[in-house]
Amino acid sequence: MNFFAKLKEKLAERYTNFKASMQERADRKLARKSNAEAKEPGRFKKWLLRVGAFAKRRPSAFAAIIVAIIVVFLFGTYEALHLTSTPQFCGQCHVETQTGPGAEFHTWQKNVHSFAEVGCIDCHGRPGFFGYMRAKIGGMYDLYGEIFHSKEHKMEILTKGATDLEYAKKLVPNDYCVICHSDSENQRIRGETMMSFFGVEMRKVDGVKNPEFRQANGLLDIYNDEMPNISFSHDMHVNSVGLSCLDCHSGVAHGGEFKNKPKMETCFACHDERRKENADIIAPANEECASCHKSVVALHDGTLLLEEGEEPTPPSMMVDMGVYGAENCSSCHADAFDKPTAATCGTNCHGEMDYSFMFDEIRANFDAVKKPLDILNTELYKASNKMTAEQKAKFNEFKKYYDVLVNDNSKGIHNDIIYTKAGEKAMAVGSELANSLGIPVPAGE
Numbered sequence: 001m002n003f004f005a006k007l008k009e010k011l012a013e014r015y016t017n018f019k020a021s022m023q024e025r026a027d028r029k030l031a032r033k034s035n036a037e038a039k040e041p042g043r044f045k046k047w048l049l050r051v052g053a054f055a056k057r058r059p060s061a062f063a064a065i066i067v068a069i070i071v072v073f074l075f076g077t078y079e080a081l082h083l084t085s086t087p088q089f090c091g092q093c094h095v096e097t098q099t100g101p102g103a104e105f106h107t108w109q110k111n112v113h114s115f116a117e118v119g120c121i122d123c124h125g126r127p128g129f130f131g132y133m134r135a136k137i138g139g140m141y142d143l144y145g146e147i148f149h150s151k152e153h154k155m156e157i158l159t160k161g162a163t164d165l166e167y168a169k170k171l172v173p174n175d176y177c178v179i180c181h182s183d184s185e186n187q188r189i190r191g192e193t194m195m196s197f198f199g200v201e202m203r204k205v206d207g208v209k210n211p212e213f214r215q216a217n218g219l220l221d222i223y224n225d226e227m228p229n230i231s232f233s234h235d236m237h238v239n240s241v242g243l244s245c246l247d248c249h250s251g252v253a254h255g256g257e258f259k260n261k262p263k264m265e266t267c268f269a270c271h272d273e274r275r276k277e278n279a280d281i282i283a284p285a286n287e288e289c290a291s292c293h294k295s296v297v298a299l300h301d302g303t304l305l306l307e308e309g310e311e312p313t314p315p316s317m318m319v320d321m322g323v324y325g326a327e328n329c330s331s332c333h334a335d336a337f338d339k340p341t342a343a344t345c346g347t348n349c350h351g352e353m354d355y356s357f358m359f360d361e362i363r364a365n366f367d368a369v370k371k372p373l374d375i376l377n378t379e380l381y382k383a384s385n386k387m388t389a390e391q392k393a394k395f396n397e398f399k400k401y402y403d404v405l406v407n408d409n410s411k412g413i414h415n416d417i418i419y420t421k422a423g424e425k426a427m428a429v430g431s432e433l434a435n436s437l438g439i440p441v442p443a444g445e
């Protein structure tokens, strides 16, 4: 039987016992009333008198016992608060193992936030001490719901959170995210909020100070830094256009992916709409691929990961055929949603001769380079909580190179030289770090 079904049964039993004992108490009260004339002190009074006598006889022992009781009580609640805040505890009820409602623990476990040890209540509760306590009270309601509401009701609520964007935005408003992902907002929220109680921090988010936290985790400041892959201003879209994080990052923890990418449809839907109202907005037109896809352009130009004094390294083949370059996306992509394959590249680009084997070769080679790095990435994340500051910096360097492969969903077609270089650098930095941590380095092909 599941833990909470048992709990439900126990509670019912308790309630019956409780009713019986109330009756007993009422009976005793009646009996005491009739005894009152006898002036015999009651049982509690007798106990109090005895405690009083002890306190007089051994005052220091008495004080010590009182202090011990207080400590046990405080520590007990503190521990109970801690224990009921772990993701594992939440997972007792949020138990499904497919992506979707009820599977929040399962999906969280697959997500970069869990690898970075950001727990459930870091995102499900206003930052600060009172936010934490409020989240705990919300947790009591969860318990109530588990016991007294039907399974259908539970699934209905959980489905709403996962599918109704407006509802989700209220459940997890922007402030819950920007405290970790921006410096200025971190300082604002910390300034307005009581972050801890007597210096005791109950969860990760309440200890987050930026820029330190952000830098230690290799994160960008979303309002000040350029994004790595897409030309995009968070400041304009959130603070002027008025968007919520979840407008583009819904499913950020529960989408079932390690990292959750925004969808191009979201950008197009709004830009198209706004252009109808005002043709002069500066939002790029859908065909202007290069205005948004800056890392793909840098791959084409051979400038991605370029260090001081190095020459650009454009893709080794077909460059002189005019296929590549910021303006030439359409030589392979029929439109924004088209994904070229060996078959379409073969016929579109290569005329009579079938070069699709080259396409397959590049992609197979890419997979071979990336595979051991995937394993290394996971192992390093698992060890990241015991890394020194210096090791963490190495880890962030590893991630920078590894992310080039993760972000290049053409699997090397956009530039076979750069992905090879990124893979080699990631492996060099990653294995040095792995060695220093005693983690075995996965072998390449």
Ligand code: HEC
Binding pocket: 004, 084, 085, 086, 087, 089, 090, 091, 092, 093, 094, 120, 121, 124, 139, 141, 142, 143, 145, 146, 149, 153, 154, 157, 158, 161, 171
């Ligand atoms: C005792 C079982 C139980 C535990 C433990 C539990 N939950 Fe829940 N949770 C539920 C139920 C049941 C609901 C649906 C609420 C209802 O029935 O009204 C729910 C709903 C939620 C919701 C959606 C609330 C809404 O208003 O849409 C969130 C978010 C949530 N839980 C997070 C958590 C987190 C975080 C933890 C761990 C700290 C946790 N839960 C632990 C049973 C539980």
Ligand code: HEC
Binding pocket: 087, 090, 091, 094, 100, 101, 102, 103, 104, 105, 106, 108, 113, 114, 118, 119, 120, 121, 122, 123, 124, 157, 158, 159, 160, 161, 162, 163, 168, 169, 171, 172, 246, 249, 250, 251, 252, 253, 254, 255
């Ligand atoms: C990085 C922040 C983040 C973390 C960490 C996180 N959540 Fe969520 N959670 C969200 C967001 C955002 C939503 C809103 C719906 C969506 O976008 O998926 C949400 C929605 C939910 C819901 C509502 C129903 C649903 O499926 O959408 C529940 C329940 C929930 N989370 C529970 C949990 C539990 C349990 C954990 C820990 C095991 C957890 N969350 C960890 C951000 C987070």
Ligand code: HEC
Binding pocket: 112, 113, 116, 118, 122, 123, 172, 176, 177, 178, 180, 181, 204, 205, 208, 217, 218, 219, 245, 246, 249, 252, 259, 260
């Ligand atoms: C307690 C701090 C914290 C909170 C709260 C938090 N995050 Fe994160 N977030 C992180 C960390 C740490 C990482 C992982 C960095 C890494 O190791 O790659 C991360 C990663 C991400 C990434 C992926 C970044 C990448 O490199 O691709 C996105 C997107 C993101 N968070 C969005 C959100 C959103 C949206 C919310 C609010 C629902 C949120 N985060 C809440 C700390 C936090």
Ligand code: HEC
Binding pocket: 174, 177, 178, 181, 218, 219, 220, 221, 222, 227, 228, 229, 230, 231, 232, 234, 237, 238, 243, 244, 245, 246, 247, 248, 249, 262
């Ligand atoms: C209009 C869509 C949109 C909105 C709204 C939005 N983002 Fe983003 N976000 C993006 C895009 C696009 C990227 C860049 C992806 C890339 O370059 O790989 C991104 C990247 C990120 C990253 C990754 C940064 C890194 O370190 O690599 C984080 C974290 C993030 N967003 C958090 C947030 C938070 C928090 C909010 C709410 C305040 C938010 N975003 C609102 C579209 C959006």
Ligand code: HEC
Binding pocket: 230, 231, 232, 233, 236, 237, 241, 243, 247, 248, 262, 263, 264, 266, 267, 268, 270, 271, 274, 280, 281, 282, 283, 284, 291, 292
């Ligand atoms: C809800 C509406 C909305 C969504 C969603 C949206 N945008 Fe925009 N975006 C705008 C508006 C409005 C402007 C033009 C503002 C102006 O002209 O002052 C704009 C302008 C831009 C610009 C040009 C601004 C500059 O700084 O050069 C870029 C690039 C851009 N958006 C990228 C994106 C990307 C990428 C996404 C999807 C991840 C996205 N936008 C999603 C409303 C939106």
Ligand code: HEC
Binding pocket: 229, 230, 261, 262, 263, 264, 267, 268, 284, 285, 286, 287, 288, 289, 290, 291, 292, 293, 329, 333, 335, 336, 337, 338, 339
């Ligand atoms: C307004 C900005 C914008 C423009 C213009 C744009 N894209 Fe995108 N595109 C994005 C974003 C944001 C994503 C999703 C994030 C990512 O893949 O890094 C994306 C994703 C994609 C994907 C993957 C889609 C998928 O379903 O997985 C392809 C392919 C793509 N773009 C090609 C193009 C091509 C080709 C063009 C020009 C015809 C183009 N894009 C124009 C912003 C844009």
Ligand code: HEC
Binding pocket: 289, 290, 293, 296, 297, 300, 323, 324, 325, 326, 327, 328, 329, 330, 331, 332, 333, 339, 340, 341, 408, 409, 410, 411, 413, 414
């Ligand atoms: C030589 C042919 C070629 C050219 C030129 C080209 N691409 Fe691609 N691109 C591909 C292939 C092949 C894929 C992989 C499609 C797949 O299997 O998903 C791809 C994938 C992508 C993706 C990622 C799709 C995803 O699944 O996330 C984006 C984004 C993209 N291309 C953007 C561009 C942009 C922007 C340009 C112009 C600057 C461009 N491409 C030029 C061949 C090309």
